[in-house]
Amino acid sequence: MSHVLSEPSSPQAVESPFSSGLEDTFLSHTGISLKPAYYAPILAERPSVGFFEVHAENYLSKGGPAQYYLRKIREHYPVTVHGVGLSIGGEQDINMEHLKRVAQLVKDIQPEVFSEHLAWSTHDTFLNDLLPVAYDEATLQKVCDHIDILQNFLQRKVLIENPSTYFQFNRSEMSEIDFITEMSRRSGCGLLLDVNNIEVSCHNHGHNPYHYLEAFPVHAVGQIHLAGHTTDTNALVPLKIDSHDEPVPEDVWSLYQYALVKAGNCPTLIERDGNLPAMKELVEEAHKADSIRDDMFRRGARL
């Protein structure tokens, strides 16, 4: 499913300073999250992963190790940039100062993908979490306006990720799927399909994750995220929490296979933010995703 990505990243596409051919591994091999603890091992061992993904907000300083190592690693690998702070779903206007810094990073790094979330995180102050939005017409229009600003400013199509949520709004007028489908149609944005978020949200709202995938507008999907979750300890409603601090669990791997059936072969990320293991454990998870993709697509293609 690479049609979203095959469009030129910018109308004024410039000659890339990075080695050519790198983008192929983004399409063919699963990537992992880039964390400071992995900088040295990556440069020393050059693990066989397809790409690395960074959170934009961790790479906006003028200098320091984050900037340096990201550029070093970019010489050898494709990179995807994942925004966690643009507050696309917020009622307030996009923070243009922040967007300028993000745009500069995107210009410098030339990622394969820039993605953000269907969520809000800023209202006067930044709340450092991905907060849910109501699925009504007013919010849909606001979200599309924000995506327009983002895509115009970055001069590229962005991917927007389906959220993990812990409650549903009474005021919602449509399903999450209908909201996402219409958001993508109106704004022209692509979608980042987070399989763990489907598992988490569907569990928390008593929905069937396979039915959710069945209805998802997979034609717009440009990337898949896989991650782990934890279960909340409250006895009343045992909620699943999108914690990114565990290996990808079996239920998410199973759902991933179904996602591939629906969406086709798709660039995939093993996403890990907390309780970080040795890098090789994430590389092994990436290889597991590769072998699932190989079994499904390469062998299938020969038959």
Place this chain on the structure above:
Amino acid sequence: MNKLFKAALFSDDTGFYNEMSAATLAEQEARMNVYRNNVVVSLVDALGDIFPVSRTVVGEEFFHAMARVYVMENQPNSPVISEYGGNFSDFIRQFEPAKGVPFLADLAALEYAMLTLTNSEEFETLEHEAISQAFSSVEDPSGLTLSLPPTTQILESPFALGSLYRAHFSDDQQSLNQIDINKAEYLLLVKSHLYSQLHVLSRDEALFIKGLTQNKNLEEALPESETFDLGEVLAKLIQWKVITAIT
């Protein structure tokens, strides 16, 4: 509605709950608590990462309780979380339960300055060979001017914060125990190749390096002191790799 949601995150206020689809008040509470926990814990953890020495000095429990009070009133102005906590030291200075650790506010300010310096722009520094070449190319080196990165700072601390900070990162428990925290120190904060460095200076060294940062040449920067050893200080600056130019 974002405003009401936000108010619910930082209070027990149930005003927002009628927006939530849930069977009972207890269920609304349980669902909202996930967001309360995500927001507050992630910001408290961020402060712990930004102020690791302060956290160690007062202990996890005290630090978390203090950071929690701060977070409830002071959320980040920017999504760049490494810039969070710019006024944490001011908060600590006014925070009654921290009064028993009189150096804590200064320590937090120092930690913030060190992180900010690490994340600041890079300046290329000279290699040993270039430095010896510059010195050997003139007959009288006393007229040379040594430049340090413009982000370099000299601080005078009423507490032994440089020793405390360095001991923390060297994991040297013994030197940590030997620190007399009430001993005043001169500190050099300087950046070389990606990372900020913190050095404890004598008064003469501090005066001399301060002079260098004011573009004085070696002779002009010399402190009036019998015991000042120019060679020793130059050796340190060379070893720390912080000289950006010699003119």
